[in-house]
Amino acid sequence: EPEVTQTPSHQVTQMGQEVILRCVPISNHLYFYWYRQILGQKVEFLVSFYNNEISEKSEIFDDQFSVERPDGSNFTLKIRSTKLEDSAMYFCASSPDNSPLHFGNGTRLTVT
Amino acid sequence: AQSVTQPDIHITVSEGASLELRCNYSYGATPYLFWYVQSPGQGLQLLLKYFSGDTLVQGIKGFEAEFKRSQSSFNLRKPSVHWSDAAEYFCAVVPGYSSASKIIFGSGTRLSIRP
Numbered sequence: 001e002p003e004v005t006q007t008p009s010h011q012v013t014q015m016g017q018e019v020i021l022r023c024v025p026i027s028n029h030l031y032f033y034w035y036r037q038i039l040g041q042k043v044e045f046l047v048s049f050y051n052n053e054i055s056e057k058s059e060i061f062d063d064q065f066s067v068e069r070p071d072g073s074n075f076t077l078k079i080r081s082t083k084l085e086d087s088a089m090y091f092c093a094s095s096p097d098n099s100p101l102h103f104g105n106g107t108r109l110t111v112t
Numbered sequence: 113a114q115s116v117t118q119p120d121i122h123i124t125v126s127e128g129a130s131l132e133l134r135c136n137y138s139y140g141a142t143p144y145l146f147w148y149v150q151s152p153g154q155g156l157q158l159l160l161k162y163f164s165g166d167t168l169v170q171g172i173k174g175f176e177a178e179f180k181r182s183q184s185s186f187n188l189r190k191p192s193v194h195w196s197d198a199a200e201y202f203c204a205v206v207p208g209y210s211s212a213s214k215i216i217f218g219s220g221t222r223l224s225i226r227p
Contacts, residue, residue, distance in 0.1 A: 006155075009153075033213060042218070042220070043156070043204075043217040048213035055213070091155060098213075102158070103157070104155050
């Protein structure tokens with residue numbers, strides 16, 4: 001069964017550094033999403049992406065965040081200047097029709 | 113406010129015993145309902161979903177869930193659990209006619225299996 005894949009599985013970075021989290025959605029899917037889960041808390045929606053542009057974003061997704069689909073297969077989340085509170089598990093998801101969602105295994109981001 | 117409640121933070125059952133994980137939601141219209149499982153260090157795997165129709169939904173790994181409109185519930189059940197079922201289980205809801213970006217997750221129930 002096709003899967004959403006995410007790399008790396010764990011990323012450690014220093015506060016203030018830029019990080020790029022990478023995702024390869026399922027190939028025929030059209031909708032792409034990023035979610036995050038701070039340790040011990042609920043999974044939260046960050047942003048959705050369709051037709052090469054952001055379709056929706058949450059208040060968490062501020063100017064420090066950006067998404068890109070650079071080459072038709074990858075879907076990336078960039079955090080420009082990481083803060084301690086950005087430490088979380090970041091999940092990428094994709095969907096053929098905006099529901100249901102197929103999630104990747106996540107990237108654990110640790111900001112020190 | 114719209115919400116999803118999983119009242120049990122942690123449940124321990126014996127291997128081979130039956131299981132029921134509770135989920136309640138507060139929305140006016142019938143939402144889309146999901147159950148996901150997350151094994152340690154892993155992603156979220158969809159167990160089953162309810163959009164409409166038969167209120168008893170069969171999923172993968174022997175799980176089922178029943179949508180009860182009158183109780184605003186979507187409880188997950190399994191007749192006989194296996195040690196490999198130990199994981200975190202999340203109920204999730206998308207308000208009716210909304211996009212999947214509106215999906216709201218419950219806080220999760222951690223399931224432990226007693227040998």
